[in-house]
Amino acid sequence: xxPIDQNTILNFLFxxxxxxxxAVPLTLSYRTTKVINFAHANFITYGAYVAxxxxxxxxxxxxxxxxxxxxxxxxxxxxxxxxxxxKPLEKRGASMSLIMISSMGLWIMYNYLLYMLADIAHFFxxxxxxxxxxxxxTDVPEITIGSLRLSSGFIAVCATxxxxxxxxxxxxxxxxxxxxxxxxxxxxxxxxxxGIQRDKVITFTWLITGGVVGVGGAIWTSFSGTVTxxxxxxxxxxxxxxxxxxxxxxxxxxGIGAFVIALIENVGISLLNAWFGVPTSFRTFLxxxxxLVILIAFPPLGAAGGLPFRYRKxxxxxx
Amino acid sequence: xxxxxxxxxxxxxxxxxxxxLAISLNFESGTSGVTNFGKAFFYGLGAYIGASLTVYLFxxxxxxxxxxxxxxxxxxxxxxxxxxxxxxxxNIGLFxxxxxxAFIVAGIVGYLLSYPIIRVGPAFVGFTLLSTGELFxxxxxxxxxLGESKGIMSIPHPFAWIPNPTVRTALYLAVxxxxxxxxxxVFNRIYNSPLGRTLRAVRDDEVAALxxxxxxxxxxxxxxxxxxGFAGIAGVLMAFYLGSISPTYDMIGPPITxxxxxxxxxxxxxxxxxxxxxxxxxxxxxxxxxxxTPNLGITVFSPDYIRGFLVGFLIVAVLLFRPQGILKEGKxxxxxxxxxxxxxxxxKSG
Numbered sequence: 001x002x003p004i005d006q007n008t009i010l011n012f013l014f015x016x017x018x019x020x021x022x023a024v025p026l027t028l029s030y031r032t033t034k035v036i037n038f039a040h041a042n043f044i045t046y047g048a049y050v051a052x053x054x055x056x057x058x059x060x061x062x063x064x065x066x067x068x069x070x071x072x073x074x075x076x077x078x079x080x081x082x083x084x085x086x087k088p089l090e091k092r093g094a095s096m097s098l099i100m101i102s103s104m105g106l107w108i109m110y111n112y113l114l115y116m117l118a119d120i121a122h123f124f125x126x127x128x129x130x131x132x133x134x135x136x137x138t139d140v141p142e143i144t145i146g147s148l149r150l151s152s153g154f155i156a157v158c159a160t161x162x163x164x165x166x167x168x169x170x171x172x173x174x175x176x177x178x179x180x181x182x183x184x185x186x187x188x189x190x191x192x193x194x195g196i197q198r199d200k201v202i203t204f205t206w207l208i209t210g211g212v213v214g215v216g217g218a219i220w221t222s223f224s225g226t227v228t229x230x231x232x233x234x235x236x237x238x239x240x241x242x243x244x245x246x247x248x249x250x251x252x253x254x255g256i257g258a259f260v261i262a263l264i265e266n267v268g269i270s271l272l273n274a275w276f277g278v279p280t281s282f283r284t285f286l287x288x289x290x291x292l293v294i295l296i297a298f299p300p301l302g303a304a305g306g307l308p309f310r311y312r313k314x315x316x317x318x319x
Numbered sequence: 320x321x322x323x324x325x326x327x328x329x330x331x332x333x334x335x336x337x338x339x340l341a342i343s344l345n346f347e348s349g350t351s352g353v354t355n356f357g358k359a360f361f362y363g364l365g366a367y368i369g370a371s372l373t374v375y376l377f378x379x380x381x382x383x384x385x386x387x388x389x390x391x392x393x394x395x396x397x398x399x400x401x402x403x404x405x406x407x408x409x410n411i412g413l414f415x416x417x418x419x420x421a422f423i424v425a426g427i428v429g430y431l432l433s434y435p436i437i438r439v440g441p442a443f444v445g446f447t448l449l450s451t452g453e454l455f456x457x458x459x460x461x462x463x464x465l466g467e468s469k470g471i472m473s474i475p476h477p478f479a480w481i482p483n484p485t486v487r488t489a490l491y492l493a494v495x496x497x498x499x500x501x502x503x504x505v506f507n508r509i510y511n512s513p514l515g516r517t518l519r520a521v522r523d524d525e526v527a528a529l530x531x532x533x534x535x536x537x538x539x540x541x542x543x544x545x546x547x548g549f550a551g552i553a554g555v556l557m558a559f560y561l562g563s564i565s566p567t568y569d570m571i572g573p574p575i576t577x578x579x580x581x582x583x584x585x586x587x588x589x590x591x592x593x594x595x596x597x598x599x600x601x602x603x604x605x606x607x608x609x610x611x612t613p614n615l616g617i618t619v620f621s622p623d624y625i626r627g628f629l630v631g632f633l634i635v636a637v638l639l640f641r642p643q644g645i646l647k648e649g650k651x652x653x654x655x656x657x658x659x660x661x662x663x664x665x666x667k668s669g
Contacts, residue, residue, distance in 0.1 A: 108631030
């Protein structure tokens with residue numbers, strides 16, 4: 001008898017959908033803009049904190065409103081990062097490592113900025129924002145099927161993740177802007193010669209990236225026990241590992257990776273716990289082992305500026 | 320009234336430790352192109368190896384059964400405090416043993432970690448090392464023999480047998496500065512050697528270096544071995560200086576890495592003297608802020624946040640407006656260059 005209960009399965013699905021929301025935009029932003037963005041963690045956290053501030057300061061109970069504002073705030077953050085940091089660096093011809101280091105600088109900056117904002121809000125309202133409890137929203141219904149009770153957070157994240165996947169599929173395959181985005185991802189110079197406004201496409205990519213991730217962060221507040229300014233940082237290992245499974249190019253493989261990592265993290269650790277007595281606090285180690293296995297066994301060759309030191313028979317693959 | 324001597328000693332000790340980290344990171348990242356975001360990992364690894372080894376061996380060599388008296392209990396800490404002043408030779412011997420072991424273990428871990436990451440791009444290198452550091456922290460936080468969240472307290476100071484605290488810290492400062500000089504000497508020699516020039520070639524164009532027959536993964540693994548070993552030494556020095564170590568975010572977490580990165584970017588990537596300069600400026604401001612901030616009276620939010628914000632802002636601003644840092648990357652000083660310059664000067668004057 002497998003020691004897996006209903007809760008583990010539900011958690012697995014929960015995490016799968018969240019990872020889908022966080023990792024797919026990361027892959028999309030990397031392959032279009034060629035920026036390894038460590039500030040991706042901030043998009044999650046800022047999305048979550050938009051919801052937290054709305055709830056704590058204004059008493060907002062609507063997840064829809066919180067998500068819309070989180071989309072705007074995180075999207076703006078992404079566009080601001082692009083216009084003031086990544087774009088000037090790219091124009092100067094800075095190497096990929098330098099842009100990555102600058103994104104790390106942004107990550108630190110945004111993180112402490114949020115701490116300051118939380119403290120200022122605490123000073124004026126007296127509510128503790130540095131560790132904020134779960135928020136109960138009223139505008140998403142709970143569904144009960146038989147003995148299975150699906151919380152409103154589950155409904156929201158499930159609907160959003162499925163909606164995002166459908167949106168990306170239709171957007172990238174059917175609309176001209178989506179096709180332009182794929183063209184820029186494949187060959188920026190050729191795309192520009194063909195009359196695609198590269199700058200516009202990239203700005204739009206940042207908006208979507210930041211926005212979708214921010215919405216994920218806002219929904220996270222209805223699931224996670226506590227929200228802290230390090231919410232996004234705690235998830236960065238999983239999100240990047242999933243993006244690496246996709247080789248930072250393939251959205252489909254990234255999506256599959258989200259389910260794989262969620263499975264390893266939730267079902268895997270409960271099996272190990274039952275059989276070998278591994279403490280559940282070591283769940284992150286499984287993700288790390290998965291990361292090392294990916295890097296050794298299926299290295300994303302040539303992606304992210306790497307050299308194809310080891311050649312494979314079939315090169316290229318799904319894009 | 321600010322204690323000037325105390326301030327100088329604490330500043331220079333921090334400068335020495337951060338200087339070692341900055342020079343080794345600059346060698347890894349500025350000269351060889353290995354974007355190491357896991358400096359805090361090797362530093363923390365060194366600190367924990369040194370601290371745990373010293374604490375356990377100290378009790379064992381004083382005939383105390385470690386299985387009964389844990390060095391993390393009050394009893395063990397009291398024993399450690401009692402024995403610390405008795406035997407100077409034991410203190411110093413354990414200190415040297417910790418340094419050696421930390422160098423070797425951190426170096427080997429760095430070498431092994433290079434296997435999965437060197438063949439892929441800089442993003443994977445940086446990210447994997449960063450997450451290794453966080454995982455190490457989580458591991459220590461939940462691992463009982465290393466003291467869990469309490470950390471290791473009451474590490475016997477190598478000069479604990481000297482009664483005067485000022486002399487004790489000054490002597491320790493001399494040791495730290497000695498190690499800083501050694502680090503600078505070693506890295507300066509490697510930097511100007513044929514190996515250093517090869518590494519600069521690898522950093523500038525990996526494909527070209529590969530085509531010219533340089534074994535790029537092996538070279539990078541060597542760099543990680545040396546750099547990580549020195550980071551381990553810095554960790555041991557910090558653990559013995561503070562006398563206690565705990566797996567908090569600020570002590571062995573990412574902020575250490577970020578500080579060191581800010582130093583080398585400010586000082587100039589690829590210039591070893593620049594990274595010392597960066598460390599001087601940075602640690603001076605840091606210590607000054609620690610002495611000054613309690614008097615500022617900011618109550619709305621913690622002044623620590625401003626400091627953290629400024630670190631990030633500094634990295635971004637320097638990269639945007641002065642990417643080469645304060646000191647530019649200089650040319651290599653080889654023997655041939657010196658001879659050539661002397662001859663050219665001699666011809667001009669003669």
